[in-house]
Amino acid sequence: MRQFIIGAAVALVAMPAAAQEFDWRKHDGETINVMLNNLAWTQLMRDRIEAFTEATGIKVRAETFSEEQYRTRLTTLLQGGSSELDVFMTLPSREAPLFASNGWYADLTPLLKSEATDPAYNYDDFSAALRQSGVVGEAVTSVPINVEGPLFYWRRDIFEKCDVEKPEYLEDLPAAAEKIRACDSAITPWAARGLRGTVGYPLGAFVYNMGGDFMDEDGKASLCLPGTIKGLDLYGSMLRDYGPPGATNHTFTQVMDLLGQGRVAMTNESSNEFSTLMKHEGRVEDIGVDVLPGGRESGISKPVVINWSLAVSGLSEKKEAAWYFVQWATGAENQEELATQGIAPSRVSVFNGEGFRNWASESRPRGEWLEALLEISQTGSSLYQTPSLTRTPEAREILSNVVQQIVLGQADAETAACAVTDEVQALQN
């Protein structure tokens, strides 16, 4: 935490120096094409793009798609060698090595060092871990727009009514769930993602906190490790024993609908859903937000933290104008504005800035949410599946399958986890 704040102070001092000299209008009259995945960030940013055009004279044609459709279109355009696309959104933890090896990212390193970068931009202001997510080899390939991760949401009122302590350790979840069920049968004690391909993100911390990992001590990929099996078992059995019916088809939409409607007592779901959750009646008063409890036996608390980023297409013919857009979109001014609308900023100075802090102090859940984000951004890992250079989505699919078998009672955790050893090892090369 201290380093975080010191970093911010340095950043603030460094900013004003040569700000006025930068020529934002160098690419006046050009048009760039931008493709965005539909996140809360995107919705807010779309309304601000006009301001960019006013300031720079660069016309922006932005299109938004939901994630699956976004990937289909993006893959087609990039594989098809389209030079039309200039800026796109990317999830580095999923695809950075693959995209980089395909040449789909422009190398931003020379641009960052050149006159094409506003001296006030201060790339070092982005938190180090998030910055690192976009670095492939020596090259900076993308710039983080936010910070996010699964958080532990729980209903204070239900816990109080049922006289249940908030779980101090991950191992305490089943007991808490059991008590809640006994006390109020109308409440589903637990909900979480179970849909194929989506499980890895909320599952990761279960594996780590129970002392597990995605590879053994020799660096060989495996899920057949004692701690990993415990983590998979806990995640799967919580859903099986205390989860809502049909959890194997659930992703963030259903989990948040259930929690928002007050029908679920706890979950581990994305920090991005916080603002949506607060729109449901009554939740501002009764929701508690925290980092997922750590493991008692392991003594480990290692949550998952990731970021979405903006990249300039490696095939773009207007890389510099595109970079202008990325600079502007990830600049301190925009992040400050978005932070007060519930977007967790990737810049340290903004995260620690007055605006975000004031916004967070307006309600108790906001404050808890901010503290939790702060913690996961320092202790978190962006790896939540078998480490693989180019086959991350496959690794996440395998994890989902293992968890679904446990949830459906088709296999116990050990059998399911150990059956896929060959598969996960094949992903490593």
Place this chain on the structure above:
Amino acid sequence: MPPRSPGQQAMSARWMILPAVVMTLAMVIFPLGFAIYLSLGGNGTLPALGLGHYSRLMADPAFWSALRVTLVLFAVALVLQLVLGTALALALNRYNVVRGLVRTAILSPFMLPPVVVGMIAIVVLDPGLGAANWILESLGLPHFLWLASPRWSLLVVALIDTWQWTPFVALIVLGGLQALPARVYEAAEIDGAKGWSLFWHVTLPLLGPTLLTAAVLRSVDLLRFFDIIYITTQGGPGNATTTLNIQAYKLGFDFMDVGYASSVMIVLALIVLGSVVFFASLRKKVSW
């Protein structure tokens, strides 16, 4: 003017077919060729290499499971839709008073985009959130897992598709019924054929070409079943609803294993081709 010779007839037939064939081939030759090349191990720099992807396919239990799911879904949904669609068409045809809004309403489900149907299914059929279980509960019936049941999800998908596409079959059959020659019926009535026997011995044989059209058009979509499953279960729970098309999409677009995905797509295309050839050659048998 003298009558035109059979040779001239064949000539003009060729000209009439030409635009359809040329457009289709112009649009599919490159994609199919490209996919075959990829499936044979080509990667843009090297020439195509061999049958590696196909032998991997033959040994892949996931492929056989997806094939089974595809064929089960195809058979169940096709039979349901043809039978119910024909019944609906006969009813609509008999009660000609049913027109306007009511008729449009009955035919409406297939006018919704399948992806929208999938989204409605997500919300309505969720075991804990959806209206479907609420209705069961109100009727005093137990809750059902719907699309989340490893055992029944495939059938639920088939039923959703049947709800959507039975009206499509009905509309085709309805048109077919109304194009039937009256003289045949007059002759049949003179022979005393009525009701079920009239339907079985006269109407149904006459509807042959129409039913084949319905069967072909449903088959090409059912064998490549994708949208509703992709939106709702992503192929789960487990592999219960992973069709060949879902598997190919995952391989190609999520896992970026384009060569292997292409081999799945080519095999699927051959299966669909087989079914179309089968139905198209049946046309000769049922024509009248």
Place this chain on the structure above:
Amino acid sequence: MSDTPRSRWSTPVFTIGALLFMSPILWMALSSLKSPQEVTAYPPKLLFTPTAANYAELFGRTDFLHNTFNSFVVAGASTLLGLVIAIPAAFAISWHRMVWPATVSLFARMAPGTLFLLPWFIMFSKLGMAGGYTALILAHAVITMPLALWILLPYLDATPREIVESGQIDGCRSGTILIRLVLPMIYPGIVVATIMSFVFSWNYFLFALALSGFDTKTAIVASFNFIGEGTTNWGALMAAATVIALPPLVLTFTVQRWLVSGLSFGAVKG
């Protein structure tokens, strides 16, 4: 079949049946008038205060009107193109009882749609057509053409061969026979083929997702903008779906009378 039964109960039974058939669609339309939180409420809210906010969001904050226009252009043109090509082909196929052209016409419907995305994108890019209407219309025409062709086949099969032969004896060219003698007899089939082609093209999203440009995006592609982490808006999504469903419904309502009226059995056969 000349005497259509008009029993007292047929209308109420069909009306109830229609309501049941339509209930998911009614649910969708009702949901489009709810707040995003109300759509998934359990138990479902039957009584609620309707809001136009979803439609305001749809037309105010997005280009949905323009997207709908694009859908009309693409669906209209591909329906027309499909019919123009399919009608003569179906005529020849039916007359000569051919198998292979009927099979070939469906080639583009045999492989998964995703197989075509990248090759078509490359192909149309090379031709400078990527992102334009033409590429989308052609891509959708390989859906509408075989659809229309196969729908027309049974109608053509049912057309008495004497009619064509009488035309041949009079020395008419095939085109003339088709337009003057055959088309008037199969117009119910053309109505069905038009409805189907329009609906299929209107609702098809995959090709438009990959091939459309910034200005040619269709409504169905744009409707996906309402799903996303932290942004899922069921209300607006259902509003979009309702708007998308309207044109095919209106089209069917308008043309279904031609499909039936006056056409009791054999009327066309004379």
